[in-house]
Amino acid sequence: MTSVFSNSPLEDDARRARLFKGEIFTFSATAATTELITFARELIEEAFGGRDPETAQHEMPVEEFAGLLAELKPRFIHHERCKEILPKIFEEVGMSPQQTYFDVPRLRTSTADHYLDSGISYAYHAHRDCWYSAPFCQVNWWIPVYAVVPENVMAFHPRYFDRPVANGSARYDYGEWNRVGRPTAARHVHSDTREQPKPEEPLDLLPEIRIVPEPGGIIMFSGAQLHSTVPNTSGRTRYSIDFRTVHIDDVRTGRGAPNVDADCTGTTLGDFMRATDLERIPEEARVL
Template sequence: MTNIFVDAIMPDDERRQKLYEGALFLYSPTPSLDGLVAFARELIEEAFHPYDPRTAQFELPVERYVEILVRLKPFFIHHARSKELVQGALRELGCDPELTYFDVPRLRSATSDDYLTTGIAFAFHPHRDTWYSAPPCQLNWWLPVYDIAPDNGLAFHPRYFDEAIKNGSRNYNYYEWNRTSRASAAQHIKTDTRVQPKPEQEIALDPQIRVIAPSGGVTIFSGSHLHSSVPNTSGVTRFSIDFRTVHFADVSGRRGAVNVDSESTGTNLRDFLRVTDLARLPEEVVAPYDQDGAPRDHLIYQPTIVPLATGGLAADAAQASA
């Protein structure tokens, strides 16, 4: 049974334990979450100007669409304002800022009708984040930028929370992903050949849970939950934001959800930043999560940030003709 808590008021220690047991938590927008969505919308709408970003896919060749996302997503993800708003949201929702660590908020896009489902707009198959070198104590926070519908959101497959699935995580190493695959996302337009852990057996997608939250409303779930992108047939692009958190005591104490089937290597824990001051987790706490023989380079991904062009597509066109 999967319990779903809506706007629950409880100590964070108790909430984390319930999340590790498979519960879902939904919260209405807070001031900082509203601010995060507003900031994302500002950048998205500027980047796609003069088109409505939710329908721009029907106006642009896919290669041009990818060019826009290549600038837009890293600019939002690594912007100081994005981090500040996540820090505020975590405080507003009862996390201890001295003990809670977060990673940078990702901006995601899921286009409609199979326009673009690879690379920088990857449509996620059913997966657990633990297959991608996440620790058992990782919690995921997911919120839509614009209102969503049942046919363009996120799906959970609760049957498999504590049921092992044969999967390809044994081939996934986080540091190798940092070294060879993260920067190449924009090159994968028609197909995506990067190593992405997937189920290697037939799985039942139903019953499933689809959470339909308002823009800025956040869903919190364990990184061990099997979840997927709902195939988008809505006629509009879905934009969403997600970030992840870990608690210092759970990292150091090796607590979290039970690992039923992940064999990935490396760890993403060095990506996490403390809410109070953006300090990283101490190396002596992270090192036990490395397996013997793990490479010692590309432990943290270093992105390339390209400034956005003021005026969006119109400014790009003017610059190209100058």
């Protein structure tokens, strides 16, 4: 059984222990998450130049929309302001900035009615981040930028948290993805031919859990949790921010969720930066 904790007062160590067992945590918008989505909205609305970003897909050729996202998303991802705001969020929910490492926050889009499901706006099939070389101590964060509805959020499939799924992770190498797969995302407009780990057996994904937070609200879950993009039938493009954290003690001790079916190579740990000074995780601590 998976439980969803709302605004839980649990300390971070106890919270991570529950996350690693498949529980999910949600938090209301905070001062810092509001600052983050406000900044994201500024960049988004500037990029769309007067169009409503949530309905612009109905006015633009898909190639133009994809090209706009190809410029917008890296601008947000690598902006120094994001690196300044995230440590504030960690402190607000009781995490130690000295022991917390994070990767860059990514601006995600989910367009309606299969307008753009590939490449720069990839609609994720059911997957675990651990199929993509994520560490098993990884905690995922998801924050909506604008209001969301059940028809355009994520779905969690908790029955598979500790149940193996046949998948293609054995063919995935993180180093190769960074060299070849990620840089070509914007080219995949009408279909996506990049090799990505997917389920290779029929799955019964129901019942599922859909959580609908307010703008700036937080969903926190384990990178080992099976989750997917809900087919967007809302008529509006969904904008969200996600990023990932690890606690250095978990990295060093190997504490985390169980590996039930991941067989990929490489590790994303080299992407994580310490919240206090942006130093990378020491090479010797990057446990595979």
